[in-house]
Amino acid sequence: MIKVALFGMGYWGRNLFRVISSNPGLQLAAVVDPAPGLQERLAASHPNVKVYPDAAPVMADSDIDAVVIATPVASHYDLARAALDAGKHVMVEKPMCSSSDEAADLVFRAAARGLTLMVDHTFLFHPAVMKLAELVHSEALGRISYFDSQRVNLGLFQPDVNVLWDLAPHDLSIIDYLFQHEPVEIEASGYCHVNPTSPDIAYLTFHYPGSMVAHLNLSWMSPVKVRRIAVGGSAQMAVWDDLNREEPLKVYDSGITFQSEQERHMILPSYRIGSVHSPRLAGSEPLVDVLEHFRRVILGQERCKTDGRLGLRVVRTLEQAQAKLDFSLRRVRNGLAAQQASVVAAE
Amino acid sequence: MIKVALFGMGYWGRNLFRVISSNPGLQLAAVVDPAPGLQERLAASHPNVKVYPDAAPVMADSDIDAVVIATPVASHYDLARAALDAGKHVMVEKPMCSSSDEAADLVFRAAARGLTLMVDHTFLFHPAVMKLAELVHSEALGRISYFDSQRVNLGLFQPDVNVLWDLAPHDLSIIDYLFQHEPVEIEASGYCHVNPTSPDIAYLTFHYPGSMVAHLNLSWMSPVKVRRIAVGGSAQMAVWDDLNREEPLKVYDSGITFQSEQERHMILPSYRIGSVHSPRLAGSEPLVDVLEHFRRVILGQERCKTDGRLGLRVVRTLEQAQAKLDFSLRRVRNGLAAQQASVVAAE
């Protein structure tokens, strides 16, 4: 039985609480969160779980084998480092850290001490992503030409992350899992509607070796939630719509076919060319599988699928994209200001 | 009765043929297209329509009042210029010309001779776009923060236009009609999968005065056709899905609302916040209205809604976007080449 401490009882932390509690191989020994009243609430329903307002008692408790960190991103590094230094296995929420330097340091420390360092990129345990990976790795889709993601909703406007760091980690971890590449070139644009220093809309283009281009349309400004990823290949195309309950994943048996110029004159626009297949997906809750995987990795029974190196690669790409986005935001702001100045001067 | 000559009997030309023929105030006098066998086919069914392989007889025929040009883009300027110089009214397909210089010259010539110069931006006659315009102009949506268009399908890979010039004119004419602005800054990226010098995927970000950002996701590489435009404002958001027959336009009675930091911790993700309204749209065929409008503009009964100046603004923005896109494509190609070289050198 692995004894686990959970840091953070926000929205996702409460999910982790439920899932850790229900895993028969894990024992939730402690929860760390300064929220007032938490201790009383948990004392009634879960008398065996200790509640602390800060991390010190957990770090000092040699009975605790592992920690799960679901606090704001800015605190990930300090908590994870302290836990690793105290000899504990670590699972940390995504994005792993605020910078690639921090992430690299954690990877180093975990490796040096032989501890598990896992990042909770939950989507890599989602049945649709695993099916997408199967389609890509088996070359059923053919040669991949693009990955197109639309990930928009009304945002929670979190204090310590912008829309890029909030939403892009999902896509970047999926791309890493599907294609095992980091981007060669990154282009970015966006806009800050609400908070002048924090973009709430971001458009990213990532270029990968071998003619694959990825585009991310991220927004916190859309009342309509969209979670749609299209992966296009020379043989087939797959579209995952995470909000479609009945048929979340569709595989279009169509590719790009070329007609002679003569023929083209005769062709009417058609909406699709081949048949569509919607494979059955297993129905288990991905987070349950994440925690079970964490347990098995700690026990040496499985190789970690979302280890610190994956987390580091995602953070490194986020950093590079942020730099491009900053540059674009500055340039556009200057352009708009210059135009306004010239309008004023002309009056 | 206005006598009209039609240039080009491709896919769209045949639609124009049908619609011109059925307008009781227009008389289709001639068709110009070198396609073999066309003369015979039309002689049987439409004995009163003359068929010419080239433009000269039409230009010389003083009985013909107006021409409709539906030939490849590269020929628009020469044909429209010749027609205007021959004193004929002109309606030309979108995009109006291959360059803004050409477009400006046509605008000048039409103005100088007092002739109608109209561009067939059909979508501005579409009931959904007219409803969108009403929502924007009445400020029902509030202050607009973004325009987001996804316009993807399997492309016909036309010889003389790339995906930008093929698909963006729709969005640019709609943006012009809704917001009456040209962009202040343009950012572009894309990829050439099929033809190495002609992008088949393009991502465009346009920045407009007053905090509005527009994004276009254009592709000829998608077996799934998507035609979706979202316009987000401070009060409401409108989404037009042109492939949804039952409810093409939806207005979401939702805006961005701000919670105190305390409250935010409690909020579960929700898919939408307000109610949704799908207004009834009139069902007439836009192209029928385009031709009737052309007729009335010629007769001085209506002010032209899609005149040469609109066409010029669209072409000018296309040109600027093309320059940005070329720059991006070159930079990325060099980056990929450099990376490949370093890989080779390292081996």
Add this chain to the structure above:
Amino acid sequence: MIKVALFGMGYWGRNLFRVISSNPGLQLAAVVDPAPGLQERLAASHPNVKVYPDAAPVMADSDIDAVVIATPVASHYDLARAALDAGKHVMVEKPMCSSSDEAADLVFRAAARGLTLMVDHTFLFHPAVMKLAELVHSEALGRISYFDSQRVNLGLFQPDVNVLWDLAPHDLSIIDYLFQHEPVEIEASGYCHVNPTSPDIAYLTFHYPGSMVAHLNLSWMSPVKVRRIAVGGSAQMAVWDDLNREEPLKVYDSGITFQSEQERHMILPSYRIGSVHSPRLAGSEPLVDVLEHFRRVILGQERCKTDGRLGLRVVRTLEQAQAKLDFSLRRVRNGLAAQQASVVAAE
């Protein structure tokens, strides 16, 4: 070249006009319709088509080889009989006649003179129905257990047919084509909201040999149009949604599987069990194929797919269903009246 006369220029008649005109092997020689102004309109656009206010000149014209009858149902028999007696081939709109006696008489006369008698059950030329037939006949669906059709919309409240005779012919012809059976038992209920003697809602249950049950939910009272047919078999289930443009036909790779009682307690409700396949359907317009088929049948090149005997079987089933429906309507009306009387008596 087969010379054809068309009777009736209502909504469907105008479609027939267009399709007959465009078939190179048919020549539309005459149109019969008393609508004022029709002659003038057609004289301009189609000078070679004669227009008559009544049928006599067509019946007397030995140059006319075939007639297409798209008039109100009540007139089908007289027109078809006169045409057959005049030695002309006949295609008649559905439902074929107002009674099975009429329909049987036409079948007899056509057979006696060796003339083609075809009923325009257009749906049997629809790609989705042909695909459904392929799935049923190849036994891909397994043993069929039900056919379920929902066919509702806002009705045009035609003067000479009720909702049963307006909508059920579609389903009955499809069932005949798929299963080659007439029903053994019929149950019917319905309601007359608008016209007290003509039901605008009808629910029909047809029992067929071999455990197949068919249910039709027909309504003229629904603002939402639904055109959905489900065919369930032991191996697979097919659903055709005629209003779904992208994926009109879906085949669910699921059947009824039986679990032991023990297992059943563990099963959570799930929306579907197997994968879903949406085959590509050919895109041609069914009515074009109907007319081409009529031409070939006349020439002896094809065996008639929707002949008078099929039309007769459909009318016979309509008659039987009408009798059941009348009985139910009477019984319910009496029941309601009795209840009202008892309420009044009790007061």
Add this chain to the structure above:
Amino acid sequence: MIKVALFGMGYWGRNLFRVISSNPGLQLAAVVDPAPGLQERLAASHPNVKVYPDAAPVMADSDIDAVVIATPVASHYDLARAALDAGKHVMVEKPMCSSSDEAADLVFRAAARGLTLMVDHTFLFHPAVMKLAELVHSEALGRISYFDSQRVNLGLFQPDVNVLWDLAPHDLSIIDYLFQHEPVEIEASGYCHVNPTSPDIAYLTFHYPGSMVAHLNLSWMSPVKVRRIAVGGSAQMAVWDDLNREEPLKVYDSGITFQSEQERHMILPSYRIGSVHSPRLAGSEPLVDVLEHFRRVILGQERCKTDGRLGLRVVRTLEQAQAKLDFSLRRVRNGLAAQQASVVAAE
């Protein structure tokens, strides 16, 4: 604090367990279920909940104020009667009993002792049903002409209920709540595919006073789950699709409008006539509200919305529908047998 005992830990019982446990005004004191291992499982996680294999200890325990019965239908009456006789408040799953005699007896006993008798018709606490009721009761829909329900899925083929008793209680309770009427006439048909004495498909037509007709299409044979209720009125129509997450309830601003015969000839088929409105629905879990309502009714703070009399009316209608269905099944079976006999005789 009201002490509650729960009978039955099947699928729905486990939901009740969770919801009772989380209601701060209820204390789950005991669970009754003979399932092996249940005692051990609950001892670990919920040491304060007693587990019994049969009902006797609960009935004898005067500390227990109320029971919630989620056992198979056949046992509802005995358990509820024993609990009422022991002076306990009762909430029983739907359908309330196997017969109206049983249901009436429970209503009598509860009334005689002044105890709460509630039936868990959860849907009457569903936000969509409450909104539908508001639309009907405020006469926003106008005069109601029909209620149409399609409720199909792959069934669990429960041992003690058929498809009618499994699925119809939902619709019948909703109809009772919306219209406060019992049917005047009932018509029924169906089929037994799997178990020869228990229908797995049932079609029901209910006639209500005042021209309202209700139709239920119930099936356990459909791999595609459908949960769709349409309520049509003279002013508007409402459609509730329980599987549509984004817009479960749509109100169509359309009614039946009448055109002169002349106009009707001009009308093309259109999919809808007015605009569509999708109101926002509150997001709470209905079962949570059911249990809180039960608590308040016991405390005399609320009048029971789903009391024993409602449960009795639903059971009475089920009984009458079952009789009609039995008659139809017998008649059809005889008809099929007679036909088969005549075929054999003819050979």
